[in-house]
Amino acid sequence: MSRYTAVTPEDLREMLATIGVGSIDELFDRQVPAGVRLGRPLDLPAGLPEQAVYEHLRDLAAKNTSTEDEITFLGAGMYDTYVPAIVDMLMERSEFLTPYTPYQPEISQGGLQVMFEYQTAISELTALPVSNASVYEGPSALGAAGYLAKLANGRRRFVISAGVHPHSRETLRTMAHGYEMEVAEVPLRDGVTDRDAWHDAIDGDTSAVFLQQPNFLGAVEDVEALAVDEPVVVAQVDPLTLGILKPPGECGVDVAVGEGQQLGNRLDYGGPSFGFFAATEAYLRRMPGRIAGETKDVDGRRGFVLTLQTREQHIRRERATSNICTAQALNALGGVVYLSWLGRRGIVELGELLLQRTAYARERLAALDGVELLHEQPVVREFAVRLDAPVERVIARCQDQGVNPGLALDDGLLVALTERRSRADIDRLADVLGAAVAAERRRVEVPA
Amino acid sequence: MSRYTAVTPEDLREMLATIGVGSIDELFDRQVPAGVRLGRPLDLPAGLPEQAVYEHLRDLAAKNTSTEDEITFLGAGMYDTYVPAIVDMLMERSEFLTPYTPYQPEISQGGLQVMFEYQTAISELTALPVSNASVYEGPSALGAAGYLAKLANGRRRFVISAGVHPHSRETLRTMAHGYEMEVAEVPLRDGVTDRDAWHDAIDGDTSAVFLQQPNFLGAVEDVEALAVDEPVVVAQVDPLTLGILKPPGECGVDVAVGEGQQLGNRLDYGGPSFGFFAATEAYLRRMPGRIAGETKDVDGRRGFVLTLQTREQHIRRERATSNICTAQALNALGGVVYLSWLGRRGIVELGELLLQRTAYARERLAALDGVELLHEQPVVREFAVRLDAPVERVIARCQDQGVNPGLALDDGLLVALTERRSRADIDRLADVLGAAVAAERRRVEVPA
Amino acid sequence: MSDTLTIFEKGREGRRAFVAPELDVPERPKDELLPPRFRRAEAPRLPEVSEPEIVRHYVNLSKRNFDLDSGFYPLGSCTMKHNPRLHERVAALPGYARLHPLQDPKRAQGALELMWNLERALSEISGLPHVSLQPSAGSHGELAGVLLTRAYHEDRGQTRHKVLTPDTAHGTNPATVTMAGLEVVKVGTNEHGGVDLDDLREKADEDVALLMLTNPNTLGLFDPNIEEIAKIVHDVGAILYYDGANLNAVMGRTRPGDMGFDIVHFNLHKTFTQPHGGGGPGSGPIAVSDRIEPYLMVPRVVKRTEGFALTEDAPKSIGRLRGFQGNFGTFVRSYAYIRSLGAEGLQDASETAVLNANYLLARLRQECGDLLPVAFGERGCLHEFCLSGAPMKRELQIKTLDLAKRLLDHGFHPPTVYFPLLVDEALLIEPTETETKETLDEFAEAIASILREAREDPEIARNAPYDTPVRRLDEAGAAKRPVIRQPL
């Protein structure tokens, strides 16, 4: 008996007697054929008391450099944003943490209403009328949007901008290979999607086009100019920019997807967070995943249920619009709590703060010797610079000084701001990066 | 309007109109005479966003060396015990964290039953039939026991063993000065209360006698030999030793008190934790603080209420048995959850583990040059050694090596074990302490 | 029914949640380490339960509690304001939560700096220069205050015996006085709800050590004669003690120090939003004037050029009132609160608390001013107000208790009832600043609807509540035949 089970010796006796067998072995032997019985204990370490597990896990955690241990400008899809204390508290409540999908709506109104509110918040953010209750995460949401397009129009090609996050492009390729679509990529020019190449690439067999706003290099795309009438327009968007950037629903986008981590979720070395998925009315009955809808009970009381389930795998099986089942409900709860905390004015204020601090940081870094802008497009919270020095070595030097200057690009850095990076942090980045680049250039000039 | 208030400009207008005043100033002006109005803003720093408060508090926390930062053998009343995760989780549940004293039992059955269960656990631990629902903490519990004795028998003197924790002795003196009792102290001999001096000190005007088990130097007292029939016998006990030490109720003790921190509460630099307070039946109606009792509701259902309230300040006012009102209910919840987690066998196993590890540590340290035992009495989880070197300097040397060797005594150390200190930790202590003592003895021998 | 079984009744021999760390040292015979006569013969009968059972048991118990995070809790005198979760987060930082109280102060500089900063803030808020954070609750702060007063007079060679308290005082005030070896003398309340000056003048003599006053008092009224009161008391050489339970009414507007008080206690669990925990932990720091300072409890936090330290070097100190440095975890929370709100935010908190109270009072006057008149409300109130249920009782034949119980069915925590004692059928209502106007309106409407209902059928309220986990409980029986632990 472990600390999580409760069969006392007396219980065991009674239970076996009720079942009518002499031992637990008998229960297995009548089910599992002799040829496939393991016949030895698993080769795993022995169990540990709670405190020992805690200490082991703590010691492993201590081997990582977290965003508490350095000033980080890493972004590229996930960001070191502040998670308000109420989000953690609500996500840890047993009533949200430990149930499963609300199959029994009468005893799941809490979770269902949260989904409904979440859908409303995502719909508001994206200015698109339809949102589901979450998908796994950002990049696979893009792949799911592709599947939606394929089912909707049956065409064979995807066109994707090189400005879309590499993880999203790779995921789309992997998934598209399954549902048998070709993928054509359109390059960037001056930091944004090459508009001529883009429109040239779209043909009559194009099922969907994919872009990202702001794009992977932080540049604001002219989404309206890239949007087209015919194939499905899919945009992967940064939710925290949507207080100040024109929303996808007002730019001709049909499906908006993205990574929700910034909305009240922790970094967690990449997950769990949630992906959001919003679309125009036309795609309501083709959406992947759970959707909560409002209704009434037999007494006329307002209530919520999972709705439009005939799209889903448990009903429609091989004809489902997606295979998704378990999604990211708890993380989506974090998302809607965060968005309520931020509020209508907060999302604008936060966007404007990022805009100003990013402009300041971009200017500071561009002024350094050996650092220049990779593009001059408007940016909101992330920007790219070219380094005239070996990038990996520059980064290592900065990290040794307690500053993570951002993500290594081929010949530069992608630098992300969050509301946690103050002016003092930016100034420190400029100092440390300037010194690192200078040192590396000297090293190159004077070979040992 | 701050983030915790919700009066919109429109609300304000409507509310003032309903009240019939023109401004908030008016509300104050009609109450607070002009002569005592402050008339200037408070001279305090401006408010901060949540993330800034978090960062400020985090930076202050980082200036402390916690038990996560060093291997500590500090004890002397509070101990670095492991707090099981379920305790934190339950103490953080809104339903336990945010209500107040259960004045309305119909909507407070959770808290009341917790008190009832807590009382049962303390009663079992101490082998005394009556427990209240908590007092502030350990040392003041001793003072409260003194007040109980004074009210019970009206005598004028207290006798206290020098083996009682200095904080408890000081607190008793401070409080006894108020309720006008003399306090006589009995010294230790060979590490335990001097039995002859003890019995000599007790006279016909002695209201209560106070001892500690195990005593401040970790020694197991012969409580039965110290217990007397007449004055009230008060024992301050270490709850984690009560799985293996004969309980106060079986040693002639009338009132057992103590510090509950070890039972599922954090160190918190000294509090909040809880004090426990148990007594024989005779003192039931003289107990300080809240007591939950079982009863039935009008439909015959089992329920719990605050009971025997005529002892208390809100009913009895100047004739109350104590002035205590707000106690430590949440911490006591942690206590009973911890004791349930430990269970009937666990409390014994843990006691035996401490006994063995402490014996090992004592032997290891006693074998070091310049270290000898302060006494040879049996110990359970704490022991004292004499150092042949300047104590503070030895401690500082050890701490520089990441080991906190214990509390400085006049010429030695009080070393405490918990279940978190492994044999490896003890071996490291022996190494570091041995080296520190040796280094300090060399330094003293060869003055600079 | 199984939901009222205690954890002891649920246990089964052999179950466990705890797994002991391995015995990693050479095992020695028990008899050698601990002679049998010191050993316990039978293990204490703690529950034997698995971890899932513990979780389910206490989670289900928690659901039988009403709490502030779920609903309106206008418990007068208790300041049930929102408890920000940020405070729980910062208090749990290992640098605080796992800091040993006897750690060398040189290695606890952050904790001491926090205490110092909090002391300075409380000093500024109260207008008194010196602070001790040691007391564990309001009542403990009061005890400190009375003992300090004794020490003050004794140091002047005086033995004074009497402490004046108004009849509106909270029960802890008189109880404390007795516990500190002094004698309570009650002062009357005048027709405006303030201290009866004549009575005070009469009783203020050279044997008076102290006047303990709550201002605003437990009727939510600020005493308009406070300056005169202070003068009368000081003139006889006595000390003025300010019960700060109601400080939430006046932050940034007026200060006890400026009113002439020598000692004030703060309830961090009220004004500074330490969660109430079902009856604690609390915290009752005190601030004192220069003349009281020499007697303050030890240890005290001091700031030196080389950093912060704890000192016990105070020859006139009354000593200690508890172990270690006080309820430090509550300091973290309240300090976080003060830094979150700042000067402006604290003042806004008090102003909004007063606005909400006056608004709710006005709404209730509209709805049911005749049946539940306000006591002494001619000048409105500050952060709380007291209604009398006497006319309601007369007219509708339901008592304040019945109204309170019926409120439970409406999902509200009732106000404080039958306190203060001098108001007949009292209902003391403190909405706090963190409630919305909508909530106040709903509460007023609930009261009105209960009164309407009682006019139709008073039995409904008299037998309330109905929708609670249990209904009215037999308290008399519980006290007569006390069952205060699970029989095993």
Place this chain on the structure above:
Amino acid sequence: MSDTLTIFEKGREGRRAFVAPELDVPERPKDELLPPRFRRAEAPRLPEVSEPEIVRHYVNLSKRNFDLDSGFYPLGSCTMKHNPRLHERVAALPGYARLHPLQDPKRAQGALELMWNLERALSEISGLPHVSLQPSAGSHGELAGVLLTRAYHEDRGQTRHKVLTPDTAHGTNPATVTMAGLEVVKVGTNEHGGVDLDDLREKADEDVALLMLTNPNTLGLFDPNIEEIAKIVHDVGAILYYDGANLNAVMGRTRPGDMGFDIVHFNLHKTFTQPHGGGGPGSGPIAVSDRIEPYLMVPRVVKRTEGFALTEDAPKSIGRLRGFQGNFGTFVRSYAYIRSLGAEGLQDASETAVLNANYLLARLRQECGDLLPVAFGERGCLHEFCLSGAPMKRELQIKTLDLAKRLLDHGFHPPTVYFPLLVDEALLIEPTETETKETLDEFAEAIASILREAREDPEIARNAPYDTPVRRLDEAGAAKRPVIRQPL
């Protein structure tokens, strides 16, 4: 009613919980930084609420949920076992929770070591040598599995079109097959609840890419012909996929790898107790045989002499199925679980799960075996079992749905209903190992009492539930006129 207002309906213009950090850099004109044509004209209408309102709103919503910490949740196929809180504690350590996924692997060694250790443990438990933790749920693992199978065949120059799935398969199996561009071919179930071997033999041809099998299947039955099944499938050159949703039945007793499977997915949120979160997060790692390994997703964790690293150097890899390294937070929890239980504890978990299921089955047979016969139960079951409500429906005129709804009034979460599809009026019951015998007894008695009650008056169950926050809801109406967001 106010408790069903949404947070959007509660908002009031001007309220807020968020306070922005100060603008600490020189402010530049917005038009300069972001041309107006890119800017949003109207702010998204997010709620305007204070922090206390948010807390109260969501705490109250939480109370309208049933959850595992409060009661028995025998949802078949979902393994609702106790979620230890230790896991939440360790997952929240800043070294994990605040570790950026693109951190230099040299500075994320602890995270990679944890992933490596977890991969090794899952490999040992499944008997398959290579593991990828990347998939985010069972269905995602299935997608990985089918795509890997395609890659395997394509690498051999073969295009195979068909995937065999038994009719007991979970809906994600067929849905995944379509999504991966292949075609579902159903295989029948024999009279013992296992795969119909004749049907399998007939359908297994050279165009079959894969057989997807759940074993024990969704009836809780282990296929006695598993070795023969594996042989048939391998003989036509196809791959065997093991849906590991039911792995909780067999840990330490038998392993998919030893049964001949090439690919298995784990549901960390079932077998390895990642909390279900109201519908996620989940995690669906896969383990594969040597022949599948070359195609595994990137990045992969590798152990080198200088430490752990992430590599994308795998020319035959199918690529990525999501961003970053997977749901790392779930890895922390499941790894903690595996270390807590160890080899013995994991085996004990499975054994106890099987004991509890067989005991509950036996109890229900005693109580109501005639009305709710077990489907294919002649050999007992493993961790779950499936009852048919058909006789009950015939005899008592209540459906499985009615029984389920009436269970709500008894405080139980109903079993999975109407799945698997091949059992008429199915009730799939999985008690898990963390429940006590008392709970199983209470559940059996509740079912029996509902049946007794229905014999008296079937209307009671047909109109159940009664004691829930809402009663039966109009699902058809919801789907017909979908309202899927708050109108503003």
